[in-house]
Amino acid sequence: MSDIPGIVVNGASGRMGRMLVNLVSENPACRLAGALERPGHEWVGLDVGTAMGKPAIGVTVTDDPLEAMKDAQGVIDFTAPAATVALAEIAAQARAVHVIGTTGLDEDDLSKLEAAARHAVIVRAGNMSFGVNLLTKLTETVSKALDMEFDIEIVEAHHKHKVDAPSGTALMLGEAAAEGRGLRLDKVADRGRDGITGEREEGHIGFSAIRGGDIVGEHDVIFAGPGERIILRHVATDRAIFGRGAVKAALWGMGQKPGSYDMMDVLGL
Ligand SMILES: NC(=O)C1=CN([C@@H]2O[C@H](COP(=O)(O)OP(=O)(O)OC[C@H]3O[C@@H](n4cnc5c(N)ncnc54)[C@H](O)[C@@H]3O)[C@@H](O)[C@H]2O)C=CC1
Numbered sequence: 001m002s003d004i005p006g007i008v009v010n011g012a013s014g015r016m017g018r019m020l021v022n023l024v025s026e027n028p029a030c031r032l033a034g035a036l037e038r039p040g041h042e043w044v045g046l047d048v049g050t051a052m053g054k055p056a057i058g059v060t061v062t063d064d065p066l067e068a069m070k071d072a073q074g075v076i077d078f079t080a081p082a083a084t085v086a087l088a089e090i091a092a093q094a095r096a097v098h099v100i101g102t103t104g105l106d107e108d109d110l111s112k113l114e115a116a117a118r119h120a121v122i123v124r125a126g127n128m129s130f131g132v133n134l135l136t137k138l139t140e141t142v143s144k145a146l147d148m149e150f151d152i153e154i155v156e157a158h159h160k161h162k163v164d165a166p167s168g169t170a171l172m173l174g175e176a177a178a179e180g181r182g183l184r185l186d187k188v189a190d191r192g193r194d195g196i197t198g199e200r201e202e203g204h205i206g207f208s209a210i211r212g213g214d215i216v217g218e219h220d221v222i223f224a225g226p227g228e229r230i231i232l233r234h235v236a237t238d239r240a241i242f243g244r245g246a247v248k249a250a251l252w253g254m255g256q257k258p259g260s261y262d263m264m265d266v267l268g269l
């Protein structure tokens with residue numbers, strides 16, 4: 001047993017998973033304690049370094065979460081909603097901090113995560129980067145300062161492999177914009193306009209999603225008023241910004257009481 005905190009990466013072969021295997025292995029403040037993939041995945045049973053086409057690093061990919069977490073204090077999870085909900089219960093049993101980057105979670109998924117957070121630390125955010133969390137703060141501030149004459153529209157762009165829309169980040173920004181106006185996003189969100197939609201309703205918050213190529217992630221919050229527009233923008237050019245935030249969240253979470261936290265808590269924003 002080492003004194004250095006151990007972190008497991010779930011979804012180790014994914015775009016974020018590979019990034020995280022590297023970031024956790026290279027960070028002197030933690031060690032890679034395990035690598036998880038879904039049952040049947042071709043990486044299961046291989047050394048995760050070898051599977052990535054690099055030298056072996058002494059961690060074998062497994063599909064058994066309890067086995068992966070036997071010597072870990074945290075697990076970082078950028079996978080898919082069903083996988084994340086299933087892992088939450090197991091991470092709580094193992095008393096491991098569960099850092100969740102997975103997006104596309106529905107209300108039912110979220111209530112299951114809340115239940116798991118009664119026994120364990122969960123840190124979840126639709127975007128783990130410092131820049132987007134700062135943008136989220138700014139969005140709330142600007143929304144609070146402007147009156148309803150300013151229409152709020154959120155436009156996001158991502159790579160062609162992304163499976164959920166609007167992005168988790170867009171929803172985070174929408175929630176902040178609604179909060180700034182003292183409203184609940186689910187009462188004012190316009191998602192997916194098509195056909196004869198009628199005029200825009202005052203106070204609504206609109207979402208548009210672009211998908212193509214290898215776009216890492218881009219978000220604009222547009223405040224369109226009479227005679228002027230304010231646009232807040234974040235452009236991600238490297239997935240490492242999400243990965244670094246997730247590692248920070250895992251280490252931070254190890255000092256917290258059970259409960260649900262987000263990146264604002266981690267970053268003190
Ligand atoms: N919050 C944030 O800052 C960010 C969130 N994301 C989100 O993270 C998620 C993953 O994104 P990508 O890495 O681009 O996707 P990806 O499709 O490249 O990777 C997902 C991985 O999860 C694995 N997986 C699926 N079911 C599993 C299970 N039951 N057990 C273990 N592994 C399982 C897949 O085999 C795959 O390797 C998405 O929901 C995405 O929106 C992505 C980037 C940043």
Ligand SMILES: O=C(O)C1=N[C@H](C(=O)O)C[C@H](O)C1
Binds near residue numbers: 126162168170217
């Ligand atoms: O799927 C992605 O790639 C990303 N997903 C997150 C989201 O849904 O907002 C964060 C980031 O934009 C990349």
